[in-house]
Structure formats: C-alpha cells, structure tokens
Amino acid sequence: MADTLQFQNVSKSYHTSSGPIEALRDFSLQIAEGEFISIVGPSGCGKSTLLSMASGLAFPTNGTILANGNEITKPVTELGIVFQTDVLLDWRSVLDNVLIQPEMRGLDRKAYEDRARSLLDKVGLGGFEKKFPYELSGGMRQRVSICRALIHEPPILLMDEPFGALDALTREQMVMELHQIWLETQKSVIFITHDIQEAVLLADRVVVMTPRPGRIAEIIKTDLPHPRRPGTMESQQFVNTVARVRHLFEQHGVLKAY
C-alpha cells in the first residue's frame, strides 16, 4: 500500500505544437503517513500535473516519484482522487456511484455496501442512497465523490480543487467536513487549492508554489491545534500564516503588493 509519497527533484515539461512548456521545476517533497499537505499556487503552476504524476497517469521529465519507497511506473490503484467537477454517473444512484470503485476493482460489491452507507451517513447523505446525481446540490454531489474516493480505504487521498465550483457557504461547510473525515480516517492527503485560507486551515504543511514553471517558494508548517474549527481562523497563528503565504505571492508577483 502506498502510505507515503516522495517527490525527488521532479520536473515536467510538455511537448506542444508551439514548443516545449516547462510546467514544473525541481519539486521535492515527502508526505508522511497521515499528513495533510495543501498545495497553493497560481493557475498553470503545475499543481494538477503533480497529482497526475502522483497517480501514475503522467511521468516526470526528470526526477523520481516514490510510493512507499518504490518508483511509480504505472497507474497507482491504492489512491482516492477527488476532482473539481464531481464526475458522477447520472444514470446510477448515489449508492451505485459510490460502489463503482469496488466494482471496477473486481471486489465483492456486497461486502462494501455497509461501508458505503456508513460513509454516506457520515457526510449527511443518509437516506439519499437511492437518489440520482441530478437530484442533488453541488455540495451533495461532491460529498458523494468524497465517499467514492474513500470506499476502498486508500491510504492516500489526492484532491484537486474539490470545492472550487461550490458557493462560499457550502465551501466553508465542506472544508470543516473534510477536516473531520481526515481526523477520523487519518489518511495522507494532498489537497490542491487556490484559496489561501482553506489551504492553511486544513493543512499540517502548506506548499506555496511560484508561477510557471512551478517551483516551491516555501513549505510552511501551520502549527495550529486540532481539531480545527471556524474559530481557528481568528487565532494569531492562523492570521500570521495566511499573511506569510500572501507575502510570498507578492514576492513572486502572483499578488500585487499595495
């Protein structure tokens, strides 16, 4: 099982019709078991590219990515992935959408049904098992996606802007729910976002990226006590950490200093 991920001097360039595009340069990071890492950076700095490579769907141009000490050379199956759009299948019920994972993996569907129901219950979707995705709100759909990503009990969860399409209030609620799920399941999480506050509130460490080619500007330990609550955002440590990230973005021309 891939409990830990290690990026060693990873660079990635794409070949395009107008020449090579350097997406990512010299990215090194080790994620510890059960750690929550947020990656925050401007559009195009290679965040999604990092997740594609961590899941074995793309490969570095230079450098190595290790899952539990072994180089990733093919798609990694012991992962849960949540994208910005929920990619639920509209013709399958909520329960059947969650159970796609065990089905695709040739696992016994019956054995996972109880777990699917309990996950749905945990995210407030008890009673919605027989509904179809088009009958749900955006937040509910994304909750189903999270259950689907967790059903096969992967040790690592990769999340690419999972709340980017949600309204601000739903988003705040989902952030707290994700934190609760993480506290209970102790998964290793890589969480990509454009939202500095969200990144800091959830993470053990925040990886701040520069504009393309994406490099690590700084890795910041948040040192905030658990459990995190909306009130955590009023603490001096939180305010200082958010200010530090903003300052780095100003230094790198991502945000304008006023």
Ligand SMILES: Nc1ncnc2c1ncn2[C@@H]1O[C@H](COP(=O)(O)OP(=O)(O)OP(=O)(O)O)[C@@H](O)[C@H]1O
């Ligand atoms: N398959 C591809 N072929 C060519 N170029 C690509 C490909 N995938 C990504 N790129 C380019 O690589 C760079 C990084 O893209 P990526 O999607 O990883 O960035 P990102 O940080 O996730 O952006 P966003 O925050 O906007 O989602 C961009 O300039 C993008 O155009």
